[in-house]
Amino acid sequence: MSDVAERVKKIVVEHLGVEEAKVTENASFIDDLGADSLDTVELVMAFEEEFGCEIPDDAAEKILTVKDAIDFIEANG
Amino acid sequence: MFDLTGKCALVTGASGGIGAEIAKALHAQGATVGLTGTRVEALEKVAAEIGGERVHILPCNLSDDEALAALPKQAEEAMGSLDILVNNAGLTRDNLAMRLKDEDWDSVLNVNLTAAFKLSKAVLRGMMKKRWGRIIGITSIVGVTGNAGQANYAASKAGMIGYSKSLAAEVASRGVTVNCVAPGYIATAMTDELSDGVKEAMLGMIPAGRMGQADEIASGVVYLASNEAQYVTGQTLHINGGMAMI
Numbered sequence: 001m002s003d004v005a006e007r008v009k010k011i012v013v014e015h016l017g018v019e020e021a022k023v024t025e026n027a028s029f030i031d032d033l034g035a036d037s038l039d040t041v042e043l044v045m046a047f048e049e050e051f052g053c054e055i056p057d058d059a060a061e062k063i064l065t066v067k068d069a070i071d072f073i074e075a076n077g
Numbered sequence: 078m079f080d081l082t083g084k085c086a087l088v089t090g091a092s093g094g095i096g097a098e099i100a101k102a103l104h105a106q107g108a109t110v111g112l113t114g115t116r117v118e119a120l121e122k123v124a125a126e127i128g129g130e131r132v133h134i135l136p137c138n139l140s141d142d143e144a145l146a147a148l149p150k151q152a153e154e155a156m157g158s159l160d161i162l163v164n165n166a167g168l169t170r171d172n173l174a175m176r177l178k179d180e181d182w183d184s185v186l187n188v189n190l191t192a193a194f195k196l197s198k199a200v201l202r203g204m205m206k207k208r209w210g211r212i213i214g215i216t217s218i219v220g221v222t223g224n225a226g227q228a229n230y231a232a233s234k235a236g237m238i239g240y241s242k243s244l245a246a247e248v249a250s251r252g253v254t255v256n257c258v259a260p261g262y263i264a265t266a267m268t269d270e271l272s273d274g275v276k277e278a279m280l281g282m283i284p285a286g287r288m289g290q291a292d293e294i295a296s297g298v299v300y301l302a303s304n305e306a307q308y309v310t311g312q313t314l315h316i317n318g319g320m321a322m323i
Binding site: 038042045 | 202205206245248250251
């Protein structure tokens with residue numbers, strides 16, 4: 001697992017208070033991990049901070065799963 | 078009660094009668110205050126009246142999008158944090174609706190409503206992360222009751238109440254409250270200019286029998302900004318001597 005993936009998962013675990021085992025790459029924040037829409041906004045904020053990047057609103061809207069987040073950060077980090 | 082020690086508050090329109098009193102009152106409860114407005118000299122005068130440390134002047138023209146976007150960061154850098162936002166800046170361009178120019182509609186809506194919302198949006202991030210924040214909009218009684226000659230102003234103030242309720246619903250779970258204070262007729266430079274006849278007619282509509290004072294509005298803001306008001310959100314606190322009981 002890449003460094004980015006590990007860090008993304010750590011943030012998701014901490015922020016949503018879910019078990020690490022549930023945070024698979026294909027897990028959807030809302031459908032599988034119990035996030036609400038505000039949680040997803042906060043997750044994006046946390047990713048921006050962790051990786052020192054800016055995630056524009058139109059890109060943020062497409063980050064629905066753990067993998068989406070990892071892919072975006074790896075491509076733009 | 079209502080101790081604001083350690084909190085940092087940004088007040089827009091801080092050189093105006095009500096804005097200056099709000100800044101003074103928040104400061105008196107222990108908050109660090111940032112004074113925003115376009116008239117630097119007037120802001121400096123208010124800062125000098127407050128005196129001491131914990132006062133910062135942050136000039137900003139809220140109709141300039143870039144300046145507005147930069148303001149929250151400037152405020153955080155100057156004060157160390159931004160916990161309380163008071164959207165007080167507002168202007169009037171009164172006229173009967175049939176005579177109201179498009180530009181007078183636009184300028185009032187832009188400053189009173191759009192800029193206030195944009196600033197609220199911009200400060201939310203930091204407040205949500207801290208799980209504590211206060212956004213307080215100074216609306217007006219006419220936003221609820223309407224007033225002849227003020228279609229633009231009333232619309233902007235009603236709009237502020239509307240977005241505040243929506244924001245309140247969105248961020249309540251993060252410890253951020255969003256409320257409004259709605260002054261009635263308050264003695265300020267603006268109302269001083271009214272003719273005696275108009276003043277008398279106004280007083281006849283106020284059960285308390287007098288105009289309100291700016292510090293009476295500021296007291297409402299202090300309450301909403303306090304920890305004691307943590308469970309109050311999405312509300313409009315009317316301070317009007319009983320002029321409208323809503």
